[in-house]
Amino acid sequence: MPRTIDRAARLEEISQAVEAIARSDGFSAVTFRGIAERLGASTTVVTHLFGSRDELLDYVIDRSIARRCADIEAEIEDTVGGAAIRSIATAVVLNLDDDTHRFWLALVMGADLEPVVRKHLDRFNQWWDDLVFKHAKELAPNSDPEAVVDAINVIVTGLIVSGVETDALWSQQRRHAALDRLLAALDI
């Protein structure tokens, strides 16, 4: 296999291992040794590509979040205002899978102890808030766009975590109904 393809495949494997460890045991459990064990390889597989644990986390989290942002933006298409907010919320709550939700929750839990996690989470939240705010400004003139952003964040976060918490009970249909009901209550 050519060297460049080999490198891309390795980065993909390593990223998936980091995400899997973070999802089940949190970021504090992500170590070079743990990744190597999961890949059935020696730690040099990782140290060959990353000079430090922070460098590794920086790469993996950045890559994962960039993909999610692209997914979300694709859902908005040409909609604006309430329709766009509805598309964004639906994309995040109903279209992203349980693994993605768990990885995001691991970021939330890990941000306090790991500055590199905090950096990416804050950057993502800023991007998200700006996106929702832009469309909240297009709603009825008497609505407060900042309050709409807060309410949307509470609803989306609550639906994601409720889904992770009791996956068996919260069917897609039930999540969809709760999302619809809450958005309707906010006139969105």
Add this chain to the structure above:
Amino acid sequence: MPRTIDRAARLEEISQAVEAIARSDGFSAVTFRGIAERLGASTTVVTHLFGSRDELLDYVIDRSIARRCADIEAEIEDTVGGAAIRSIATAVVLNLDDDTHRFWLALVMGADLEPVVRKHLDRFNQWWDDLVFKHAKELAPNSDPEAVVDAINVIVTGLIVSGVETDALWSQQRRHAALDRLLAALDI
């Protein structure tokens, strides 16, 4: 010190150590050795009181949840219906501290891999749902109590996790405003 007091003090110390480890690194990081290290003692301090890790987790989680349930029940006092739901939601979101919120989030993250965590989380959720449902039935006759329970769960969960995620940004005042706005939107 009499033996019984010594035992109660040890149980308290051990419980606090378990909660602290779970909050920062998740339940998978809770080990007899880790607890002993945190207490600056040998593992026999733990093994003397608990025959297995599951027995230890069972005790600590049960104790922690029982205290929270008592706190929540105390807030309801004589209120019913919407006033009771408002009291319960406020108690959980605004009166419980960040450590309690983080411990609950560790339960959510740990439930998938640890049956003993799942057992207590499911039991707590059942208790909580029954409590909210009882008061949701007292709301306007045309409202659907089950849908109200779902909406309240989404809102409460979303507010707790938003607070954990960006503690510095979500002041008590901002959480309070978001909670009021969302409950008002639901006519509660």
